[in-house]
Amino acid sequence: xxxxxxxxxxxxxxxxxxxxxxxxxxxxxxxxxxxxxxxxxxxxxxxxxxxxxxxxxxxxxxxxxxxxxxxxxxxxxxxxxxxxxxxxxxxxxxxxxxxxxxxxxxxxxxxxxxxxxxxxxxxxxxxxxxxxxxxxxxxxxxxxxxxxxxxxxxxxxxxxxxxxxxxxxxxxxxxxxxxxxxxxxxxxxxxxxxxxxxxxxxxxxxxxxxxxxxxxxxxxxxxx
Amino acid sequence: xxxxxxxxxxxxxxxxxxxxxxxxxxxxxxxxxxxxxxxxxxxxxxxxxxxxxxxxxxxxxxxxxxxxxxxxxxxxxxxxxxxxxxxxxxxxxxxxxxxxxxxxxxxxxxxxxxxxxxxxxxxxxxxxxxxxxxxxxxxxxxxxxxxxxxxxxxxxxxxxxxxxxxxxxxxxxxxxxxxxxxxxxxxxxxxxxxxxxxxxxxxxxxxxxxxxxxxxxxxxxxxx
DNA sequence: ACAAAAGTGTTAAGAATACACCCATGT
DNA sequence: ACATGGGTGTATTCTTAACACTTTTGT
Numbered sequence: 001x002x003x004x005x006x007x008x009x010x011x012x013x014x015x016x017x018x019x020x021x022x023x024x025x026x027x028x029x030x031x032x033x034x035x036x037x038x039x040x041x042x043x044x045x046x047x048x049x050x051x052x053x054x055x056x057x058x059x060x061x062x063x064x065x066x067x068x069x070x071x072x073x074x075x076x077x078x079x080x081x082x083x084x085x086x087x088x089x090x091x092x093x094x095x096x097x098x099x100x101x102x103x104x105x106x107x108x109x110x111x112x113x114x115x116x117x118x119x120x121x122x123x124x125x126x127x128x129x130x131x132x133x134x135x136x137x138x139x140x141x142x143x144x145x146x147x148x149x150x151x152x153x154x155x156x157x158x159x160x161x162x163x164x165x166x167x168x169x170x171x172x173x174x175x176x177x178x179x180x181x182x183x184x185x186x187x188x189x190x191x192x193x194x195x196x197x198x199x200x201x202x203x204x205x206x207x208x209x210x211x212x213x214x215x216x217x218x219x220x221x222x223x224x
Numbered sequence: 225x226x227x228x229x230x231x232x233x234x235x236x237x238x239x240x241x242x243x244x245x246x247x248x249x250x251x252x253x254x255x256x257x258x259x260x261x262x263x264x265x266x267x268x269x270x271x272x273x274x275x276x277x278x279x280x281x282x283x284x285x286x287x288x289x290x291x292x293x294x295x296x297x298x299x300x301x302x303x304x305x306x307x308x309x310x311x312x313x314x315x316x317x318x319x320x321x322x323x324x325x326x327x328x329x330x331x332x333x334x335x336x337x338x339x340x341x342x343x344x345x346x347x348x349x350x351x352x353x354x355x356x357x358x359x360x361x362x363x364x365x366x367x368x369x370x371x372x373x374x375x376x377x378x379x380x381x382x383x384x385x386x387x388x389x390x391x392x393x394x395x396x397x398x399x400x401x402x403x404x405x406x407x408x409x410x411x412x413x414x415x416x417x418x419x420x421x422x423x424x425x426x427x428x429x430x431x432x433x434x435x436x437x438x439x440x441x442x443x444x445x446x447x448x
Numbered sequence: 449a450c451a452a453a454a455g456t457g458t459t460a461a462g463a464a465t466a467c468a469c470c471c472a473t474g475t
Numbered sequence: 476a477c478a479t480g481g482g483t484g485t486a487t488t489c490t491t492a493a494c495a496c497t498t499t500t501g502t
Contacts, residue, residue, distance in 0.1 A: 006273040007231035010317060049230040052306040053317060080304045080319050082276040093234060093277060095304050095317070162454075179456070180492065203453040204499035221490095222446075386481070403483070404465065426474035427480040445463095 009092035012056040013044035013130065015078065015137035016067070016099040018117050019154045024170045025117035026134055027106060028126070029064050032113055035084075036127030042134070043115065044094070053077070053095045061099075065115040066107030072099040074153035074216065076144075078137055083129055098137045100153035121173070145171055146223045149190045152211045160198050160206035161185070172224070188219060233316035236280040237268035237354065239302065239361035240291070240323040242341050243378045248394045249341035250358055251330060252350070253288050256337055259308075260351030266358070267339065268318065277301070277319045285323075289339040290331030296323040298377035298440065300368075302361055307353055322361045324377035345397070369395055370447045373414045376435045384422050384430040385409070396448070412443060 016027035028040045043064040047056035058069040069075070078096040106115035118124070120138060123131065144150045151167050165181045185191070192212055197205040240251035252264045267288040271280035282293040293299070302320040330339035342348070344362060347355065368374045375391050389405045409415070416436055421429040 005233070005270055007234045008271065008273045008275065009229070010231045010234060046229055047232065047317070049232045050315060051232065052315065053304065054306070077304060080277065080301060082278070091274060091276065093271070093319070160454085177493075178454090179494085182455085183457095184491085199500080201453075202451065202501035204455075206454055384481085401466075402481090403467085406482085407484095408464085423473080425479065427478080428472035428482075430481055 007049075010047040010056075011044055011083075011092050011094040012047045012053055012060055013042045013081075013094050013096045013133060014057060014061060014099060015042060015096065015134055016061075016065075016072070016101060016117075017120075017137070017141060017154065018101050018104060019167055019170055020117055020119075022166045022170055023119045023121065024138075025119050026123070026137075027065060027067075028116060028118050028124075029112040030114045031127055032111065039127040040118075040124045041127035042096075042130045043112070047095065053097075056095075057097050064109060064112045066109050067101075067104055067115075069099075071104055072101045072153075074100040074150055076140075078133070078140060081129060081133065096133050096137070098140060100141075100150070102154055102156060142171055147219050149188075149211060149213075149217045149219070158194060158196065158198075158208045158210055160208060162206060164191075164209070168224075176224075184223070188221070188223070190217065231273075234271040234280075235268055235307075235316050235318040236271045236277055236284055237266045237305075237318050237320045237357060238281060238285060238323060239266060239320065239358055240285075240289075240296070240325060240341075241344075241361070241365060241378065242325050242328060243391055243394055244341055244343075246390045246394055247343045247345065248362075249343050250347070250361075251289060251291075252340060252342050252348075253336040254338045255351060256335065263351040264342075264348045265351035266320075266354045267336070271319065277321075280319075281321050288333060288336045290333050291325075291328055291339075293323075295328055296325045296377075298324040298374055300364075302357070302364060305353060305357065320357050320361070322364060324365075324374070326378055326380060366395055371443050373435060373437075373441045373443070382418060382420065382422075382432045382434055384432060386430060388415075388433070392448075400448075408447070412445070412447070414441065 018025050027043060029043045031037055031039055031041050043060060045056070045060040045064065047053055061067045061069055076098050078098050080093060080095045083092055083094045106117070108114065120134065123134065126134070145168060151164070154167055155163065161182055164185065165176055165178065169175055190211060191209040193207050194210050196208045198208050199205040242249050251267060253267050255261055255263055255265050267284060269280070269284040269288065271277060275283070285291045285293055300322050302322050304317060304319045307316055307318045330341070332338065344358065347358065350358070369392060375388070378391055379387065385406055388409065389400055389402065393399055414435060415433045417431050418434050420432045422432050423429040
C-alpha cells in the first residue's frame with residue numbers, strides 16, 4: 001500500500017492567548033497572500049515531511065509573528081480539523097495548538113503584516129474556519145482553568161489576588177464574588193503569600209502571591 | 225512555498241470501546257505485516273490525500289475489522305500524535321479517534337487476523353505507542369461520562385439501573401454505592417422508566433429505563 | 449478628608465457521603 | 476424455604492452562594 005501512498009496537505013494553526021489590560025487577547029496576523037489576502041487569521045502554515053507538529057508550530061510562530069515557542073509558558077494541542085487547504089488543492093488536515101503567554105510583543109516579519117493581540121470579545125471576521133478554532137480554544141481554556149492551575153501561564157510570577165481574580169473574570173467573561181473567590185482559591189493550596197506587598201496607587205497595598213509549584217497541576221476538586 | 229511542499233505520512237488510529245460481560249473492552253487487531261508483525265495493535269492505517277480523517281476512519285475500520293462506522297453510536301476525535309511511521313520512512317502524524325458501540329462482532333478480514341474486543345484491564349503488549357493511546361482514550365471516556373450522557377452509546381436502548389451502574393463501574397474501574405448512584409443519576413433527569421420490567425433469573429424483576437433524548441447531552445452539574 | 453482598591457466572616461441552602469434492610473421472583 | 480438481585484431513606488458532613496463593611500494608603 002505505502003508505495004502508492006500520497007499524504008494530504010498537513011497544516012498547523014495556533015491560538016496564542018495573552019492577558020492585556022485585564023482582557024483576554026488572541027494573536028492574529030493579517031494575511032499577505034491569497035487566499036483570504038488582507039484578512040485577519042490565526043498564525044498558521046504548512047507542516048512538512050520530517051517535521052513533527054511541534055516543529056511546525058515552532059517554525060510557523062517564529063516566521064509569522066517573531067515569537068519563539070520557548071516564550072510560551074504553556075502549550076497544548078487542541079484538535080485536528082479537516083479544513084480548506086491554504087492552496088487551491090482543496091482539502092487539508094490542520095492540527096491546532098493553544099499557547100499561553102504574558103508580556104509578549106509580536107514582531108512584524110517578512111511573511112506577514114501586523115501580528116497583533118486582539119481582544120477575544122471583539123474579534124474581526126477571520127479567514128478559513130479560524131473563528132471556530134478560536135472559539136474551541138477559548139472553551140478549552142475556560143474548562144482548563146477550572147480543574148488546573150493553568151492560569152499561572154498568563155500571570156506574572158508575583159501577583160495579587162485581585163489580579164488573579166481578574167484573570168479568571170477575563171477568561172470566563174463574567175464577574176466573580178471577591179470573598180468567595182479568595183476563600184475557594186486559597187483553599188486549593190496552589191499559591192502562597194510572599195514577603196512583599198504591591199504598592200501602587202492611592203490605596204491600601206496588596207499582598208503578593210506566587211504559585212507553590214512550577215508547571216501544570218491538575219485538581220481533583222474543580223474550581224468554579 | 226507550496227510547490228516544494230511534501231507532506232508527512234498521515235495515519236489514523238481507532239480506539240473502539242464496547243461493554244462485554246460488564247467489562248470495558250477495546251478492539252484490537254493482530255498485525256499481519258511488519259513492523260510489529262504478530263503483535264496486537266489498534267486498528268489503524270493510512271490517511272490518503274483527498275480523504276478527510278473521518279473518511280480514513282471509515283475505510284480503516286471496515287477494512288481491518290469489518291465494522292461499519294455507522295454502527296458506532298458515538299465517535300469523537302481524541303488527539304493527534306507525532307509517532308513512528310508504519311513504514312520505514314520514520315516520522316508520521318497520527319490522528320486518533322474514539323468510538324463507542326454495543327453488540328458488535330468484528331469480522332476476520334483479508335488484511336488482518338483476529339480483530340477482537342479485549343478487556344481494557346488486561347491488555348496485552350501493544351505495537352507502536354498504542355498502549356498510551358488506549359490509556360488516553362480511557363481517561364477521556366472516564367471524564368466524559370462524568371459530565372455528559374455519553375454512556376448511552378454503550379448501553380442497549382432499554383436498560384436497568386443496575387446495568388447503568390455496572391457500566392459506570394466498568395468505565396471507572398471501581399464500585400459505586402447503589403443508593404447514592406440511583407438518587408444522583410435520577411436527579412439528572414436524563415432517563416425515565418418505561419412501562420416494562422426485565423424478568424430474568426430467580427429474583428425480583430427490574431424496572432427498565434430509557435434515555436429521554438437521543439444523542440449527546442452535556443451536563444452543567446457533573447456526575448461523580 | 450476623601451478616593452480607591454484591599455481585605456475580611458457568617459448564614460443558609462444544597463450536595464455528597466455513609467450506611468442496612470425488605471421485596472419479588474424462580475426453583 | 477431459600478437464594479438472588481431489585482429496590483428504598485435518613486442523618487451527617489461538606490460545599491456553594493449570597494451578601495456589606497472596615498482598612499490602608501496617596502494626594
